[in-house]
Amino acid sequence: MYSFKELNKSELTDILVDNSFSAFRSDQIFNWVYNNLVIEPDLMKNLPGGLLKFLTDNFLMENLNLIKIKASNDGTTKFLWELTDGERVETVLIPQSKEEKYTACLSVQVGCDLGCSFCATGMDGCKRNLTAAEIVDQVWQISKYIAENNLGELRNVVFMGMGEPFLNYDNLKKSLEIINSEGAFQIGSRRITVSTVGIVPKIREFGRDFDQVGLAVSIHSGDNEKRSKLMPVNKKYDLNAIKASLKDYYKLTSRRITIEYLMIADFNDSIYDAKKLVEWIEDMNVFVNLIPANPVAGLDHKPSPKQRINKFKNYLDKVNVPVQIRTSMGEDVTAACGQLRLKEEEANA
Numbered sequence: 001m002y003s004f005k006e007l008n009k010s011e012l013t014d015i016l017v018d019n020s021f022s023a024f025r026s027d028q029i030f031n032w033v034y035n036n037l038v039i040e041p042d043l044m045k046n047l048p049g050g051l052l053k054f055l056t057d058n059f060l061m062e063n064l065n066l067i068k069i070k071a072s073n074d075g076t077t078k079f080l081w082e083l084t085d086g087e088r089v090e091t092v093l094i095p096q097s098k099e100e101k102y103t104a105c106l107s108v109q110v111g112c113d114l115g116c117s118f119c120a121t122g123m124d125g126c127k128r129n130l131t132a133a134e135i136v137d138q139v140w141q142i143s144k145y146i147a148e149n150n151l152g153e154l155r156n157v158v159f160m161g162m163g164e165p166f167l168n169y170d171n172l173k174k175s176l177e178i179i180n181s182e183g184a185f186q187i188g189s190r191r192i193t194v195s196t197v198g199i200v201p202k203i204r205e206f207g208r209d210f211d212q213v214g215l216a217v218s219i220h221s222g223d224n225e226k227r228s229k230l231m232p233v234n235k236k237y238d239l240n241a242i243k244a245s246l247k248d249y250y251k252l253t254s255r256r257i258t259i260e261y262l263m264i265a266d267f268n269d270s271i272y273d274a275k276k277l278v279e280w281i282e283d284m285n286v287f288v289n290l291i292p293a294n295p296v297a298g299l300d301h302k303p304s305p306k307q308r309i310n311k312f313k314n315y316l317d318k319v320n321v322p323v324q325i326r327t328s329m330g331e332d333v334t335a336a337c338g339q340l341r342l343k344e345e346e347a348n349a
């Protein structure tokens with residue numbers, strides 16, 4: 001059985017040709033699946049009967065089963081999916097503005113092994129990587145939801161949900177090629193951002209493979225000791241190693257890098273911390289997002305008060321570091337990664 005959504009068009013063409021169907025049929029099938037959002041072979045009106053039967057018998061068209069949707073007051077919507085083996089992952093749909101444009105935040109792993117101290121996803125470790133089809137299907141299902149509810153347009157895709165994208169690099173790469181390909185969703189590279197905690201060798205590989213796709217790096221502290229407390233991965237890839245790889249990435253892509261900085265009360269939100277961050281980003285072309293931490297049940301960090309976030313931002317402004325405070329969306333639907341899945345597991349325990 002082929003999983004349809006992990007095939008790019010030339011792979012589909014090869015399968016069709018090997019089975020005595022015309023190559024041009026792959027254009028028609030891609031058009032049905034990705035432009036018309038139709039996956040039932042019976043509804044693909046311009047295909048001959050033999051091909052419809054071949055598709056029905058040999059292709060798994062859908063990888064996610066919707067378990068729960070939770071809509072927030074601010075328009076953020078969270079989706080909980082069940083995979084074919086019973087595991088669960090989340091996708092978040094975030095409105096960009098009043099212009100009916102949306103961003104989909106995708107998951108790449110069931111859980112995560114990196115154990116960041118502020119993150120619900122990392123609490124149980126990583127059960128497995130998502131397949132490319134399971135990643136692509138999140139975009140497909142979200143596109144369908146947007147179309148069926150007349151919401152507007154899926155404009156951006158960000159890999160910032162459950163899991164570390166660079167620890168599932170092959171499937172990330174395949175899914176990016178499909179999401180971005182002509183004849184599929186046609187979401188341009190510049191409208192896609194991949195977020196990492198700083199898996200150093202993959203930062204360079206990513207720069208070589210995708211010089212137009214955006215890169216965001218979660219830093220959260222410019223001080224190695226503090227960062228290691230928050231993110232154990234810092235013991236393997238510390239701030240110096242990350243900076244060296246980001247410089248190489250910039251040489252390859254000339255793309256400005258987004259630095260994600262979670263503001264945690266009395267931990268990394270002082271002027272000392274702002275200075276450490278500024279020291280670290282010196283001579284790099286970056287944009288800093290300050291993110292008020294989401295409270296997570298079972299974890300003891302607290303969101304930084306507004307006043308301290310503003311002071312921190314003012315310091316960065318003063319030294320001409322491009323910075324914005326990113327609003328935390330969907331707090332009432334537990335939109336921080338991994339929280340909805342966790343709540344469901346608690347409720348079912």
Ligand code: SF4
Nearest residue numbers: 112115116119122163
């Ligand atoms: S923040 Fe990201 S890398 Fe860290 S544990 Fe959570 S999912 Fe993993």
